[in-house]
Amino acid sequence: MKQRLNVFLLTDMEGIAGINDIGEMDRTAACFSLSCEKLCASINLAVNACFDAGADRVYYLDGHGGGGNVNAKKIDRRATKCSLEEWQELLKNGEIDCQIELGAHARAGTIGGFLDHTISSTSIYSIKINDMEMSEFSLHAILCAKYNVPIIAVIGDEVACKQAQEYIPEIYCGAVKVASCRNVATTDPDADRILVDTVKTALANRASVPCIQLQEPLCVEQSFYRTDMCESALANCSADVLRVNARTLQKEVQCISSYFDLKF
Numbered sequence: 001m002k003q004r005l006n007v008f009l010l011t012d013m014e015g016i017a018g019i020n021d022i023g024e025m026d027r028t029a030a031c032f033s034l035s036c037e038k039l040c041a042s043i044n045l046a047v048n049a050c051f052d053a054g055a056d057r058v059y060y061l062d063g064h065g066g067g068g069n070v071n072a073k074k075i076d077r078r079a080t081k082c083s084l085e086e087w088q089e090l091l092k093n094g095e096i097d098c099q100i101e102l103g104a105h106a107r108a109g110t111i112g113g114f115l116d117h118t119i120s121s122t123s124i125y126s127i128k129i130n131d132m133e134m135s136e137f138s139l140h141a142i143l144c145a146k147y148n149v150p151i152i153a154v155i156g157d158e159v160a161c162k163q164a165q166e167y168i169p170e171i172y173c174g175a176v177k178v179a180s181c182r183n184v185a186t187t188d189p190d191a192d193r194i195l196v197d198t199v200k201t202a203l204a205n206r207a208s209v210p211c212i213q214l215q216e217p218l219c220v221e222q223s224f225y226r227t228d229m230c231e232s233a234l235a236n237c238s239a240d241v242l243r244v245n246a247r248t249l250q251k252e253v254q255c256i257s258s259y260f261d262l263k264f
C-alpha cells in the first residue's frame with residue numbers, strides 16, 4: 001500500500017525567483033502586485049510538482065509579513081491555504097508528513113544573503129537557541145521536529161540554501177537566485193526548473209532527510225536593535241524572563257508547544 005504523503009509548503013517572498021530588488025518588496029509600491037504574482041507562480045509550480053511526485057494533499061502558508069500576499073483564487077485548486085495557527089494544528093494532529101520551504105532568505109547578519117533578517121528586519125538583531133544562531137528556517141525546523149516532521153527542501157537564494165544545510169546537511173536545496181549585496185539579487189534563468197526538480201527530488205528521497213536535532217529544555221535568547229524595543233517586549237513577558245543585557249531577553253522553554261515559544 002502506498003504511504004500517505006501530505007506536504008506542507010511554507011512560503012516567504014524574499015527568496016522567490018524574479019524578485020531581485022528591495023524595492024519590489026515594498027507593499028506600498030505599484031510593482032508589489034507583480035511580486036505577489038511571482039509568489040503565486042512559484043507556489044503553483046511547487047504544488048504541481050508535489051502532486052506529480054505522488055502527494056495526497058498539499059497545504060500552503062502565505063508566510064511573508066503575516067500573509068495577505070497570495071490570492072487563493074490564483075492558486076492551484078488542489079492545494080489548501082492555511083493560517084499560522086492551522087499549520088500548528090496540522091503538525092500537532094499528525095496531518096503533515098513533510099515540509100518544504102519556498103522563498104526562503106538568510107538569517108539576520110549574513111553576508112551575501114538577499115534581504116537577510118530573522119522575523120523582523122526592523123526590530124530583531126538576532127535569535128539564538130541553545131547558543132546557536134537561528135534563521136526563520138531553523139525556527140520552523142525546530143517546531144516541525146517536535147512532531148517528527150522533517151523539512152526536506154528549501155528553495156530560495158543561494159546563501160539561504162547554504163545556511164539551511166548548516167542545520168540539516170541532508171536537506172535538498174534549490175538556489176533560484178544569487179545576491180550581489182543585501183538588497184539586490186540576480187535570478188537564475190533556470191529558476192523554474194530548479195524549483196520543480198528540487199521539490200520532486202526531495203519528495204522522492206524524503207526518508208533520507210532527518211529532523212533538526214536539538215535538546216529540550218531550550219534556552220531562547222533574542223536581541224533587539226534598540227534598548228526600548230527590548231523594554232517593550234519585556235513589559236509583555238512573564239516574570240521568569242531574564243533581561244541579560246540592555247537589548248537581550250532570555251527564557252527557558254521546557255517543552256515546546258507553539259511557534260511563539262521560540263521567540264519573544
Ligand SMILES: [Zn+2]
Nearest residue numbers: 012013014064
Ligand atoms: Zn518575508
